[in-house]
Amino acid sequence: MNSLERCVAAVTFKEPDRIPVIPVLLMQGAKELNLPLERYFSRGDNLAEGQMRLVEKYDHDCVFTFPHVVEDVLPFGAGLRYFPDGPPSVDRMCLHKFSDIEAMTVPDPSAHEQLKQTLHATEKLAEKVKGEKLIVGAVIAPFSLPSMLMGTEKYMKLLFSRDGEYERYFPKLMQVCTDYTTRWANLQLEAGADIIVFADGIASNTILRTHEFERLALPVIEKLFSGINGLIGYEFVGEAEEIIHLLQGKGAHVFLLGSGDDMAACRAKTGGSTALLGNINNIKLLRWTPERVEFEVKKLIDQMGTGGGFLVGNQGPEIPWNVPDENIHALVRAVRKYGTVRTAA
Amino acid sequence: MHEITEVSSEDIKDSLRQLESTILTTTNISKDLEAEILHLQKLMNRIGQDPKESSSSRDHFADTLIRSQDVIRSVTGTTKEFAETTRHVAHEMTRIATASENIAHTFRDLKSTSSEISRFVTIVQEVASRTKMLALNARLEAERAGEFGRGFSVVADEVKLLSAESRESSESVAGAVGEFANMLDEFEKNLQDQMLSLTEEQKKLSTAGDMAGRVASDIGNMVVAINKMERILSSLEYLGTVENTLEQARISSENLRQHLQRSLELHSRLVQSTLGENSEARPGEFMQELYEAIIHENYHRSIGLVREALATGTSGNDVLGMLANTCERIMYEQKQRRLTLSEIFINGTIIEDILKEVIPAAEQETSERPHKGTIILGNAFGDYHSLGRKMVGVVLKAAGFDVIDLGMSVPNEQFIQAALEHNARLIGISALLLHTAIEVPKLRKQLDSMGHHDIKIMIGGAPFLIDEQLNEKIGADYVARTAAEGVDMANYIFGSTQNAGVQ
The missing domain is CATH 3.40.50.280 (Cobalamin-binding domain)
Incomplete structure (x- = not known):
């Protein structure tokens, strides 16, 4: 099996030759090209070349088409601050008061230069590895996007407003964000991505109680999924165990889980019908030795088995800049060592 | 009758002042006790966090064990590789020995802190006894006051009861701390034994790398060494049990603090009912109502309660004090379970708006606003x-x-x-x-x-x-x-x- 076949087998609960390994390597491409992060992020050619060098170096099962998901806010007029050793952060919000929502329109993702570069990287990667590696695109989920447009505090004030602001502004806000993310995801699929991962940190059980998730986020997620023309990955970016069953059968093909969740328990909650990807602790990768990484991967595989429905990866959003190369090698090597299906070999 | 009442009232006031002083002293001591336990937990965390003392422990133990197990597998391969790995294991064991010494040092600190806690517990118990005596005296004064002292008599009985509860809680803390001290002793002894054994095995292994001809014997040494390292790893896991015991001690001290808090509330009621101070606000009830309004996320009720308290004569400083106690209770309960950000946010915004009402009032009253x-x-x-x-x-x-x-x-x-x-x-x-x-x-x-x-x-x-x-x-x-x-x-x-x- 090649990487893509392996991933598809795992996602469709057929037994792969080995468990796929999906380390989320985004910034590391800049190291391979010896470029400062901001410059690396700014060109689609850089992103594609960086990803190609990374798969050559680590031989994992996927490539990533985007520099960072924060770029999704740019077409709305938000500003980013770049760092030499980490992903950028939003430093200029574009919604300053709730009434600004009334004037919102759905921006065209393909009209923004940075997002054009992402689409260009997707096309370049599709030219090189389509059908061989899993090509992964990503989008901030519509329910979570407003936290980057107005700030989490203001967004929480809207969600839990006492003076009718929620009823007045939330429907319009979600309509704009859902239309935008749907369009942006489908553009990436058209450019050659195999799967779009939706990162939905504000919807997770770390942020919302279960009844709040059902009331506020779930309807938005269902609407989103219904408009996507390809494979869907859903990343909780927080605790999922108590809400994961609510998303069962709603259209996601893979759930990406954090290190705080018990993978086996989540599998039980979903009835084993949606594949799970996770959940190596990305922050601990900074200090673990390669032996410890191997130990943790083995533990995870012992827990989840090799029978399909499971992909090894790190928890989101990505592997930090300062994680040693040896640990990334150890992660991939350990999956090869312990995740190979003996009957299929 | 009038004269007797006045005399009794003075006596009761005197008793009340003593009671108040005693309860406050006990409250402060219970806070010291909590702070010491916090310090103890911090020391425990050092064992889990300090790279010198521990990472060379749990993580490196795990790593070394994985490597060692690989060594056993690879021993059937080349002798050279075996010798190199043996030297590596010996090196790791040196690191472990160093780490173990550091852990032993930290344990000495822990033992010292645990002794300090025992001292505090003794003080708490003494104060609880004094409270009981004061309650008895108060009861006698109440008898002397006759009809006037009837309400006071009931409360004095409650104080006595609380004193017993305080003692019970402090005994529970003492028990947990004692158990903790025993665990420390046991762990220290265990650690010393392991370190001695480890040093012996380390000596054997340090020469092993150069003695390719004695592979079989070295394998034996390695297996023994690995077994010992596994036991040390288990000892470190034992820390988890110690941590749990410590947590129990903390909770017991928290219970003690809550008893004392109730004593204070009771005292406030006593002041109002016995001395006839005119105030609509009843601190215990107010705090309970405010607590319920906040945890049920009833914003308007929460703000309304505070406004009402201020409007009916309760000082801004008193409301602030009661709000602090209420928040402390909410946070204590929240620590016992997982919280979502939404819950923290909603409670937080209510408290924030209450503060906006109360702080200006407190600032207008006096410069003696509570200030930590x-x-x-x-x-x-x-x-x-x-x-x-x-x-x-x-x-x-x-x-x-x-x-x-x-x-x-x-x-x-x-x-x-x-x-x-x-x-x-x-x-x-x-x-x-x-x-x-x-x-x-x-x-x-x-x-x-x-x-x-x-x-x-x-x-x-x-x-x-x-x-x-x-x-x-x-x-x-x-x-x-x-x-x-x-x-x-x-x-x-x-x-x-x-x-x-x-x-």
Whole structure:
């Protein structure tokens, strides 16, 4: 099996030759090209070349088409601050008061230069590895996007407003964000991505109680999924165990889980019908030795088995800049060592 | 009759003053007790966090075991490889031996702290006995006062009962601390035994690498060494049990504090009913109602209660004090379970708006507003995630601290300037983005180079929840994983005995 076949087998609960390994390597491409992060992020050619060098170096099962998901806010007029050793952060919000929502329109993702570069990287990667590696695109989920447009505090004030602001502004806000993310995801699929991962940190059980998730986020997620023309990955970016069953059968093909969740328990909650990807602790990768990484991967595989429905990866959003190369090698090597299906070999 | 009543009233007042003083002393001691337990837990965390003392322990033990197991497998391969790996294992064992010595050193600190706690428990028990005596005296005074003292008599009985409960709680703390001390002894002995054995095996192994001809014997030595290392790993896992016991001690002390809190409430009621002070506000009931309104997220009821209390003559300072107690109760309960950010946010916004009502009232009344100390808050430079920081600010204010919030993306120089300007001993930094937390070690270094070792840094943010040992790399003085922990830490840092204003 090649990487893509392996991933598809795992996602469709057929037994792969080995468990796929999906380390989320985004910034590391800049190291391979010896470029400062901001410059690396700014060109689609850089992103594609960086990803190609990374798969050559680590031989994992996927490539990533985007520099960072924060770029999704740019077409709305938000500003980013770049760092030499980490992903950028939003430093200029574009919604300053709730009434600004009334004037919102759905921006065209393909009209923004940075997002054009992402689409260009997707096309370049599709030219090189389509059908061989899993090509992964990503989008901030519509329910979570407003936290980057107005700030989490203001967004929480809207969600839990006492003076009718929620009823007045939330429907319009979600309509704009859902239309935008749907369009942006489908553009990436058209450019050659195999799967779009939706990162939905504000919807997770770390942020919302279960009844709040059902009331506020779930309807938005269902609407989103219904408009996507390809494979869907859903990343909780927080605790999922108590809400994961609510998303069962709603259209996601893979759930990406954090290190705080018990993978086996989540599998039980979903009835084993949606594949799970996770959940190596990305922050601990900074200090673990390669032996410890191997130990943790083995533990995870012992827990989840090799029978399909499971992909090894790190928890989101990505592997930090300062994680040693040896640990990334150890992660991939350990999956090869312990995740190979003996009957299929 | 009138004369007798007056005399009795004076006697009762005197008893009440003694009672109040005793209860407050006990409350302060119980806070010391909690602070000491917090300190003990911090020491425990050092075992789990300090790279020198422990990482060379749990993680390296695990690593070495994996490597050692691989060695056993590879021993059938080349002798050279075996010899090299043997030397490596010997080297690792040296590291482990060093780490074990460091752990032993930390354990000596732990034992010392545990003795200190025992001392506090003894004091609490003594005070509980004194409370009981005072309650008996109060009962006698009440008898003398006849009809007038009937209500007081009932309350005096309750005080006596609470005194017994306080004693019971402190005994529970004493029991847990005693058990903890025993565990420490057992662990220390175990550790020493293991270290001795390890040194012997280490000597054997250090020569093993050069003796390729004695492979079979070396394998035997290695297996023995690995078994010993596995036992040490198990000993380290034993720390988990010790930690649990410590947590039980903490909870017992928390119970003690709650009993004392009830004593204070009772005392307030006593003052009102016996001395006839005219006030609609009944502190115990008010706090219970406010607590229920906040936890049920009833914003209008919460604000309404506070406005009503202020309007009917309760001072702003008293309301602040009662709010602090209510928040403490809410946070204590929240610490017992997992919370979502939405819950923290909703409670936080209610408390924030209550503070907006109460603080101006308190400031108008007097300059003696409860003041525990000043804390500087801000997001690390480059970090623009304000929500966590604001929530911590709200609960710190509610707990009686003055908070200077510098906002998002604060340069280190600004933190220092604000700390010096406001004479703050604590800087709280929020960092959601991992790479912004790197500013913290720089800040520590800057403060130290200026001689401000006494200004402490407390850090919080999502990455510190994902890896509890992350601070090894960051080097803040304290890590607060939740807003409630932030208050605990602040209380600890500023020292509960120094907060003279909080009474």
